[in-house]
Amino acid sequence: MHSDAAAVRSLRSCSSSDCVSKVMPPRKKRRPAPGDDLSAKKSRHDSMYRKYDSTRIKTEEETFSSKRCLEWFYEYAGTDDVVGPEGMEKFCEDIGVEPENVVMLVLAWKLDAQNMGYFTLQEWLKGMTSLQCDSTEKLRSSLDYLRSLLNEPANFKLIYRYAFDFAREKDQRSLDINTAKCMLGLLLGKTWALFPVFHQFLEQSKYKVINKDQWCNVLEFSRTISLDLSNYDEDGAWPVLLDEFVEWYKEKQMT
Known part of the structure; x- marks a missing residue:
């Protein structure tokens, strides 16, 4: 009876690390050089930050921005709240479309523009938001989509x-x-x-x-x-x- 109790106490006194070490011999540990641990942590942190930062920038560029859309509007409207004939000419030149091209009519329809040759601030913001375009590049990429609307009766x-x-x-x-x-x-x-x-x-x-x-x-x-x-x-x-x-x-x- 006493020998069994002694065996149980002996088993309990054997820690899990001792048991594991009997199965897997311990590997020799390299003594870290001064600053190694800190450098490794910093390197991992920098890498993770760069990855996050580039993803964040990419997401911001791809996500529609009302502020960016507003700034884009005033590139052509100047100090007015409407893009007039002169601004419209520059706008067409920037997106690579002739003013008399039918795709401009489709764009005007999307903006629900009321007067030929003019885009008001309200029309621009409402229409460009629906198209999710806040830059010249995004609108250029949407031109094929606008043309395709003409193929739907x-x-x-x-x-x-x-x-x-x-x-x-x-x-x-x-x-x-x-x-x-x-x-x-x-x-x-x-x-x-x-x-x-x-x-x-x-x-x-x-x-x-x-x-x-x-x-x-x-x-x-x-x-x-x-x-x-x-x-x-x-x-x-x-x-x-x-x-x-x-x-x-x-x-x-x-x-």
Whole structure:
């Protein structure tokens, strides 16, 4: 009985490190040189800081900043709260887009700009925030996305309808014929095979302006009427403008 108790006491007195040392012999420890431990800690700390710092900087550059967007706006607005024609020219030059390029119309639509050739501070901040663009570089990277919106029928229709109000004089309910021809060329010139002929018709017609109903119906016509006009219903609800175009075109083909 006493021998068993002595064995238990002996086992308890054996620390875990003693037990481990019997299985794994201890390795010789190198005496650290003065400052080694401190240098190693400092090196690890510097490395971790550099990694964190570079990640932080990258994140800040990638994250949209309202402050940076505001500063970007005033590069073109100067002391005003609106980017005017001169600022707009520089803006287009910086992003590498001609002012008459259709992507500028898409951008104006995204900003919900009310007047052609002008971006107000409110329009800029609201639109650029939705695009998450606060610099020239970011907007350049978004141009392909803006162009792609024209390939989606629903978005194209919204942009097309927006273009009428964007381009018209705000004291007029209609669009003057010259502006209408330019805007139609911008929007339909490359996709509607009959556009060159329709353009000719407008040039020789008596029309001086186009109203919104006519404008919207031209898009519908371009999407639904075949190139030979065989499915055009003269008794349909088309505006007189398009009735006259069909009549003029058929006569032109006959002669």
